[in-house]
Amino acid sequence: MKNGDKSHEWTSLTRRGFIKGVGLGGGAMVLLGQFGVHGLAWALSGDPELKMVLVDYNKCTGCRTCETACSAENWPVVISGRKLPGLGNPRFANIRVHSFSPEVDVPSVCAMCSDTPCVKACPVDPDVKTNRRALYRDQVTHTIHNDPARCIGCQSCAKACATQRTGVITPNSTTGKPERMCTLCGGDPQCVKRCPFGAISSVEVRSDRKFYGLGPDKIAAELAKGWYGTAEFGGMK
Amino acid sequence: MSGKPGYHGVILNINLSTGTSEKVAIPPADLDRFVGGQGLGMKILWDRLKKPGINPLSPENPLIFMPGPFSGFPVPSSSRTCVVTKSPITSPMKSDYRHASTVSYSNMGGFFGPEIRFAGYDGIVITGKAKELSYIVIDDDKVEIREGKRFKGMRTDVFDKVFLDALGDRRFKTVYIGPAGENLVPYASILHTAGRAAGRGGMGCVMGSKNLKAIAVKGSGQPGVADHQRFLAALEKARLALYGTAYAKSWAEQGTARAIVGNSNAGTEAVRNYREGTFPEADRIGGDAARRDVWVRDIACYCCPLACKKSGITKGKYGGIVHDGPEYETGVMLGSNLLISDMPGLLKAITVIDDLGLDQISTGNVIGFLMEAYEKGMIDRKFLDGIDLKWGSVDATLAMIEKIAARDGIGALAGKGVRTLSRQIGKGSEKFAIQVKGLELAAHNIQANQPRGLSYVTASRGACHMSGDNIAMQNRRAMLDSTGMCFFPTFEPALEEPMLAMLSAITGHEYDKAEFEKTGERIFNLEKLFNYREGFRRADDRLPDRFFEDAFTIGPKKGSVLDRSKFDTMLSQYYKDRGWDSETTKPKKAKLQELGLDSI
Numbered sequence A: 001m002k003n004g005d006k007s008h009e010w011t012s013l014t015r016r017g018f019i020k021g022v023g024l025g026g027g028a029m030v031l032l033g034q035f036g037v038h039g040l041a042w043a044l045s046g047d048p049e050l051k052m053v054l055v056d057y058n059k060c061t062g063c064r065t066c067e068t069a070c071s072a073e074n075w076p077v078v079i080s081g082r083k084l085p086g087l088g089n090p091r092f093a094n095i096r097v098h099s100f101s102p103e104v105d106v107p108s109v110c111a112m113c114s115d116t117p118c119v120k121a122c123p124v125d126p127d128v129k130t131n132r133r134a135l136y137r138d139q140v141t142h143t144i145h146n147d148p149a150r151c152i153g154c155q156s157c158a159k160a161c162a163t164q165r166t167g168v169i170t171p172n173s174t175t176g177k178p179e180r181m182c183t184l185c186g187g188d189p190q191c192v193k194r195c196p197f198g199a200i201s202s203v204e205v206r207s208d209r210k211f212y213g214l215g216p217d218k219i220a221a222e223l224a225k226g227w228y229g230t231a232e233f234g235g236m237k
Numbered sequence B: 001m002s003g004k005p006g007y008h009g010v011i012l013n014i015n016l017s018t019g020t021s022e023k024v025a026i027p028p029a030d031l032d033r034f035v036g037g038q039g040l041g042m043k044i045l046w047d048r049l050k051k052p053g054i055n056p057l058s059p060e061n062p063l064i065f066m067p068g069p070f071s072g073f074p075v076p077s078s079s080r081t082c083v084v085t086k087s088p089i090t091s092p093m094k095s096d097y098r099h100a101s102t103v104s105y106s107n108m109g110g111f112f113g114p115e116i117r118f119a120g121y122d123g124i125v126i127t128g129k130a131k132e133l134s135y136i137v138i139d140d141d142k143v144e145i146r147e148g149k150r151f152k153g154m155r156t157d158v159f160d161k162v163f164l165d166a167l168g169d170r171r172f173k174t175v176y177i178g179p180a181g182e183n184l185v186p187y188a189s190i191l192h193t194a195g196r197a198a199g200r201g202g203m204g205c206v207m208g209s210k211n212l213k214a215i216a217v218k219g220s221g222q223p224g225v226a227d228h229q230r231f232l233a234a235l236e237k238a239r240l241a242l243y244g245t246a247y248a249k250s251w252a253e254q255g256t257a258r259a260i261v262g263n264s265n266a267g268t269e270a271v272r273n274y275r276e277g278t279f280p281e282a283d284r285i286g287g288d289a290a291r292r293d294v295w296v297r298d299i300a301c302y303c304c305p306l307a308c309k310k311s312g313i314t315k316g317k318y319g320g321i322v323h324d325g326p327e328y329e330t331g332v333m334l335g336s337n338l339l340i341s342d343m344p345g346l347l348k349a350i351t352v353i354d355d356l357g358l359d360q361i362s363t364g365n366v367i368g369f370l371m372e373a374y375e376k377g378m379i380d381r382k383f384l385d386g387i388d389l390k391w392g393s394v395d396a397t398l399a400m401i402e403k404i405a406a407r408d409g410i411g412a413l414a415g416k417g418v419r420t421l422s423r424q425i426g427k428g429s430e431k432f433a434i435q436v437k438g439l440e441l442a443a444h445n446i447q448a449n450q451p452r453g454l455s456y457v458t459a460s461r462g463a464c465h466m467s468g469d470n471i472a473m474q475n476r477r478a479m480l481d482s483t484g485m486c487f488f489p490t491f492e493p494a495l496e497e498p499m500l501a502m503l504s505a506i507t508g509h510e511y512d513k514a515e516f517e518k519t520g521e522r523i524f525n526l527e528k529l530f531n532y533r534e535g536f537r538r539a540d541d542r543l544p545d546r547f548f549e550d551a552f553t554i555g556p557k558k559g560s561v562l563d564r565s566k567f568d569t570m571l572s573q574y575y576k577d578r579g580w581d582s583e584t585t586k587p588k589k590a591k592l593q594e595l596g597l598d599s600i
């Protein structure tokens, strides 16, 4: 962390800072404007139990550095036997920045929904030993994972996520198996570390929190109303 | 394809006349010698236009979109696209060729350049002319030319939205022209994301001449790098040099708009058609005022930690959404240069100019010239189609902008720029027609800034404030604009070493400071060879008389004016130091040999 310290310090959001931001807003709508609906649960939560990634839309500049950092970490390369971060092709990032006109940028990331509609939509029977479907939630980190050996590539999870939540799941173009669920980078979220503007935070939430991740279009519409007084958009279809 | 690291080794050639496209290999030596962006674009232009005098609006003239070797990697501020073509604006005093003009290049930020590289190309070269208004869709290997008549006459703000909807996928990155480009206004621009532009030098006009409304690009690939580990280490250092620094934060806070007040105080601002260098009302249109009253967001280009772009909203008669600005150039050219100090009015003018697809700088310069000619009684209201073009009038400015884009009445003449206008009007108006080689000057005034005057007269595309105030700066910037990195972060000295290390690690070609500048010098000299071949000589490197005759009457630099003989002496020394003949400006054989340009 020696080298990372400087950037990390500047980019991390304190718990107090977050609550202050919420307090200033004073309502769910403003809260949505700043952190997405799911932030509410965290702000109201009691004992923190797990971590997840939250975006402050007011600070985000749409630079897409988070996409490159995510891709580099989750698609490493092996060079003379050593595993190194990749070159950060944003196409493969789990976090995706959606850009609209007028100027609104919405980084969209798996909301780690506590009721996991994606997992519920998976038609593969739970494994007798692990009790996992082909898509399952890790009980410790609460991140969503796919077991490619059992996955049939039916894309039911992607549909469930797209219609009910963030829509981050993207079926692999050849296998149809789900990709782009946030891995939390094994505990050291690279998007948080690399965002030049401190717009992403890794924050503690309760595991039984009640919140629902919204799709980028809905978030963008809310933001545009607040910023520009309009919800007339390009790129929505 | 070439096997050279850091590149795909491939240019995408699109011919709109035949409706065909093909991948063409780039000679590997060109990648080392001309890098990408402005440099490689120049080399391609040189190779394609084998003789001088080719009509810039003919199908033959290539319109070249160039990312650089940084593009597509997570390098800080590696957002730029350089558009290169033969200029539809400039011309020499004397030439054997009717259509003689300089090279033209224009550099824009955003996301287009990186996306070209994701799609698998190091550049896109467009030639020919489509039968009807068309657009191009590039999705990795798939290239389609589609008919786009339904977009005819569409302004850029609405087009940006409608086009993305038509494409059905917002991951496409797009560039397009507005009505001004379709109408072949010489200083029409190319827009990207509604608020970013390749503004200068007539890019939109050349695009319009090809019947090309827009290009959309999307891709999934990336080139490899020569030394992965070295690249990652240098990238880490580059980020640390910028992230969270006071330097980066100051860009996020005000962008270039900070200089609106700063340069006014320094006496280097374009005010009242370059008559003055200080604007007493600069604080009404400066960065502080915009931060307070207008801006709602700071916006960054691809992987940029500076975020100099701003969007906002204004209220009242001229109220509306502001995609960008004021920036220094737009705020000064449409603000202090026209004595407009009403912020919403200023932003309305800026917004409409982008919406119509005109160059902000040339448009502001032309209107300033007309305001002065009108004030001096050299032209009357009838000449202006009834527009009462008084200093500071927002309504008159807006009316003139619409006329120019439509090439309607006075707009047809005004669209040709201040040199043509002053030739038509006569009466000594040439003195305050602020242009070099036919291209209008930008927002930096020079009565109190002689080195910037050098930049204006010796720049390859006509009056350019970005070219560099001396030889070292010019070489460095020609190179920088060839890499895909933005100019703004490079003022941070701590970025220098990691920047060179990243470039070396990506390309496998070792760049130290000397090699970086030598490559820039080669690029600058190839541009010079192109211009010389067209017929440009020393007499064309000439400033308007105003700068030698009209001393500032206000401000801290009151009394400043350039000295003609000092300026000439400086120029002679410049040519000598360049290794060019100081009479003709022809690059000497020894210099060309040194740069490996002797047999080109």
Ligand code: SF4
Pocket: A055, A059, A060, A061, A062, A063, A064, A065, A066, A067, A097, A107, A194, A195, A196, A197, A198, A199, A200
């Ligand atoms: S890195 Fe930060 S500022 Fe940039 S797009 Fe991602 S969240 Fe926004």
Ligand code: SF4
Pocket: A109, A110, A111, A112, A113, A116, A117, A118, A119, A144, A160, A161, A165, A166, A167, A168, A169, A181, A213
């Ligand atoms: S955001 Fe989508 S993928 Fe993530 S937990 Fe919710 S439904 Fe599942």
Ligand code: SF4
Pocket: A053, A069, A070, A071, A073, A074, A093, A094, A095, A109, A181, A182, A183, A184, A185, A188, A189, A190, A191, A192
């Ligand atoms: S935490 Fe890691 S996997 Fe999740 S979005 Fe951020 S970078 Fe990607």
